[in-house]
Amino acid sequence: MNVADGKKIVTYSRDETFQFGFDLASGLKSRAIIALIGPLGAGKTTLAQGLGAGLGITEPITSPAFNYLLEYSGRMPFYHADLYRIENASQFLALGFDEYFDREGVFVIEWAERIADILPPETIQIYLRPLRDEDAREIIVCKGAPRIDD
Ligand SMILES: Nc1ncnc2c1ncn2[C@@H]1O[C@H](COP(=O)(O)OP(=O)(O)O)[C@@H](O)[C@H]1O
Numbered sequence: 001m002n003v004a005d006g007k008k009i010v011t012y013s014r015d016e017t018f019q020f021g022f023d024l025a026s027g028l029k030s031r032a033i034i035a036l037i038g039p040l041g042a043g044k045t046t047l048a049q050g051l052g053a054g055l056g057i058t059e060p061i062t063s064p065a066f067n068y069l070l071e072y073s074g075r076m077p078f079y080h081a082d083l084y085r086i087e088n089a090s091q092f093l094a095l096g097f098d099e100y101f102d103r104e105g106v107f108v109i110e111w112a113e114r115i116a117d118i119l120p121p122e123t124i125q126i127y128l129r130p131l132r133d134e135d136a137r138e139i140i141v142c143k144g145a146p147r148i149d150d
C-alpha cells in the first residue's frame with residue numbers, strides 16, 4: 001500500500017474520483033479494509049466503483065444501499081458494503097459482517113463511521129468532503145486509529 005498517511009487531494013469531477021479509486025487498487029494487498037467516510041453525495045460509491053474497476057471487475061458495481069453488502073470477483077474478491085441503514089456496530093455484528101474483515105480480498109465500507117469502534121486497526125480510512133465548488137471533493141487518506149468527530 002503506497003498511500004502516505006494524511007495524503008490529501010482534491011478532485012474536480014466524478015471521473016477524477018473514479019480514477020483515484022482505480023489507482024488505489026494497484027497498491028492494495030489482499031485483506032485490505034477501506035473505510036469510506038463522508039456525507040451523501042461525497043463520492044464514496046464513485047470511489048468504490050473505481051477501486052472495483054482497478055481490481056479488474058467488469059460487471060457493474062451498484063450502490064449496495066439496499067442490500068448492505070455485495071460481493072464481486074476480480075483480480076481478488078471485492079466486498080462492497082453500505083452501512084447507511086445500519087445504526088451501530090452491534091447491528092453490523094448481528095448481520096455477521098465482521099466475518100469479512102478476515103476474508104481474502106478487498107473490503108470497502110461506505111458510512112464506516114457507523115462502526116468506528118470496531119474497525120480493525122489496519123483499516124485505511126478515506127474521508128471525502130464536498131467543497132464549495134459543486135464538483136470538487138477533498139479526499140484524505142489516513143491509516144491508524146479512526147478520527148471520527150462527527
Ligand atoms: N469530484 C467528484 N467526485 C465524485 N463525485 C462527484 C464529483 N463531482 C460531482 N460528483 C457527483 O456527485 C455524486 C457522488 O455520488 P456517490 O458517489 O453516489 O456519493 P456517495 O456514495 O458518497 O453518496 C455523483 O452524482 C457524481 O456525479
Ligand SMILES: [Mg+2]
Pocket residue numbers: 044045063082110
Ligand atoms: Mg454511496
